[in-house]
Amino acid sequence: MDGPPSAEAHLRVVVSGGSIAGLGTGLELHRAGIDVHVFEQDGGAMHSAGAGLVVQPELAALFHPSDGAHLPTTQCRGRRTLGFGGEFGPLQRMPQQFTSWNAVHATLMRLFPGERYHRGATVQRFACNEQGLQIDIGGVGAIAADLRVAADGAQSPLRRGPFSAGPC
């Protein structure tokens, strides 16, 4: 039975950065019924970041069997170290699954609605006024939102600021 719309359903969230963190966050918020848009400054094909990624439980949890999107993986049963002379160390039992940045990004892109993913859109600054949170996005303009997520990488200038002003 459909109930009244939840308060969260009216939230508008802007995510800066359309790599793994931004898309993963966007996907989970979209699944929760939240009005979320992801803005990625790169206007072309995204470039791979990293080689083999270990599939950690948090990453695996993003992909539901019912989605029909399969994350390509490979696996190993154990790990063996090499000594300084090149000799084999003992085999440690350590079953792990691996994937790649490309595979994770492509699978997330298949699951996240394309009309909510904006390429060539650089989040520039945030400010608060009577209307609430305003976000300036290069190539898009100023948009209003209730929440911003800075997923612009490990060195994230947007998280360090100062990009915001006002009480929000």
Ligand SMILES: Cc1cc2nc3c(=O)[nH]c(=O)nc-3n(C[C@H](O)[C@H](O)[C@H](O)COP(=O)(O)OP(=O)(O)OC[C@H]3O[C@@H](n4cnc5c(N)ncnc54)[C@H](O)[C@@H]3O)c2cc1C
């Ligand atoms: C050489 C190398 C090897 C790596 N190897 C591994 C590995 O083996 N395992 C592993 O887990 N990780 C590895 N990594 C880290 C890897 O980058 C991360 O796992 C993953 O890409 C991080 O995702 P992220 O979304 O947090 O950030 P990023 O991938 O850095 O994405 C940030 C995104 O934000 C965008 N952006 C930035 N500023 C703005 C803005 N103002 N507005 C809009 N968009 C913006 C950028 O264009 C970018 O697409 C490696 C990285 C490198 C460089």
